[in-house]
């Protein structure tokens with residue numbers, strides 16, 4: 001079965017919510033099955049899907065969630081969503097409104113956080129809801145009998161998601177409950193100290209947690225063997241106040257001015273355009289747009305350093321322009 005037989009051209013298909021249940025304090029699990037009952041393509045460990053949710057203002061909410069199930073489970077997609085107090089609609093909708101039987105549009109899995117296949121050991125660090133992509137990786141490594149260790153930091157035992165799945169992974173999981181920042185750092189150091197040669201380090205969780213693991217990992221295993229997935233973009237320091245600039249929309253020839261306090265997306269919406277967006281933090285890639293002329297001022301965490309240097313693409317939810325005018329393929 002190929003992907004094309006399941007997913008239409010826009011890369012999304014209709015899925016039914018089979019189950020929704022609490023998997024930890026403040027976290028619900030949602031299991032989605034394709035409407036036609038087809039078996040799903042293999043989703044690489046660490047990949048995520050896009051779920052399109054309705055919203056009150058009629059503008060669909062597109063949210064990205066890591067798959068938590070093992071890549072060997074081919075009948076459903078499993079995601080876990082934490083209730084965010086500052087929810088921009090997605091987590092609130094899923095916690096309060098979504099119920100079994102609802103139908104939602106779901107994208108094909110996207111793999112931006114892959115396991116390094118030739119690593120001799122994998123060290124996975126999860127902070128809170130950051131467990132989701134790492135759980136999928138751990139299940140794959142366990143299934144294939146490859147060496148790994150999962151170190152999972154949670155506030156309390158009640159905040160540990162999918163305890164049954166973790167239990168099946170046996171002693172390769174180290175739960176760290178209620179640690180202070182200092183204890184967390186010591187624990188990360190200890191895990192890194194036991195890392196063998198060609199160990200690769202993976203981390204997902206809150207930004208300060210990721211930064212700590214990155215710093216310590218760079219000092220021990222080195223930056224080439226560090227891999228992370230952000231839930232939100234780290235703010236980019238520009239060193240100066242944001243400037244006004246112009247965006248030329250190549251398809252209509254229209255020119256719009258982007259004020260210092262505005263994003264390109266916001267200015268486009270003011271003109272009545274509805275570009276597709278999701279995270280609005282430069283991490284998911286939904287708003288990726290081709291640059292036809294001008295020099296982007298990249299503020300995202302999605303493009304690689306090489307892609308940023310090439311200047312051919314821009315994430316219009318956060319990035320700006322260094323040149324007076326930038327021409328976009330819109």
Ligand code: FES
Nearest residue numbers: 278280282285317
């Ligand atoms: Fe996610 Fe722009 S909407 S990167």
